[in-house]
Amino acid sequence: MTSKIVVDRKEVCDIIDRWGKNPEYVIEMMQDIQESYRHLPRAAMQQIASATHTDMARLYHVATFYKAFSLQPRGEIPIQVCTGTACHVQGAQRVMDAFSRELDLRPGDTTEDLQFSLDGVRCLGCCSLAPVVAVGKKLQGGLDSAKVGKLLDRYRKKTPQEKETRDAQGND
Numbered sequence: 504m505t506s507k508i509v510v511d512r513k514e515v516c517d518i519i520d521r522w523g524k525n526p527e528y529v530i531e532m533m534q535d536i537q538e539s540y541r542h543l544p545r546a547a548m549q550q551i552a553s554a555t556h557t558d559m560a561r562l563y564h565v566a567t568f569y570k571a572f573s574l575q576p577r578g579e580i581p582i583q584v585c586t587g588t589a590c591h592v593q594g595a596q597r598v599m600d601a602f603s604r605e606l607d608l609r610p611g612d613t614t615e616d617l618q619f620s621l622d623g624v625r626c627l628g629c630c631s632l633a634p635v636v637a638v639g640k641k642l643q644g645g646l647d648s649a650k651v652g653k654l655l656d657r658y659r660k661k662t663p664q665e666k667e668t669r670d671a672q673g674n675d
């Protein structure tokens with residue numbers, strides 16, 4: 504079953520008010536919505552359109568133009584595999600394939616529980632550490648495909664029993 508993100512109308516209203524309901528700031532409103540909901544829910548877009556008297560078509564144009572916006576819910580932990588030249592040479596595709604296998608995801612997709620999303624990106628700016636992956640805000644350099652499962656285990660949600668076992672073993 505796919506998890507759902509429920510839109511809080513009051514929260515969206517507060518965001519719109521923060522920008523003075525000014526149509527010149529619809530991008531800023533959309534950025535705030537994207538940050539809160541990890542995507543742009545249609546209901547929130549409709550609220551912006553109605554409060555700022557902006558056409559929905561214009562909002563969708565903006566939403567699809569900027570890569571920072573997503574119309575589909577993104578994972579709590581975004582995984583970005585660098586596919587730039589330096590990383591490509593150092594086996595970025597094998598690393599990407601390993602994430603795809605582990606998460607059963609194609610690049611651009613999100614896990615059903617909305618925990619992870621997987622994307623390829625161009626150069627994360629630290630080519631000397633190639634191949635590089637950003638997991639959330641953390642950069643991981645020199646990653647090889649064999650280490651991907653172990654890396655993900657650190658981020659995967661644990662059941663209370665798994666947490667207990669892990670704590671008892673003194674792992675972080």
Ligand code: FES
Pocket residue numbers: 585586587588589590591625626627628629630631633635
């Ligand atoms: S090419 Fe991957 S960090 Fe620059």
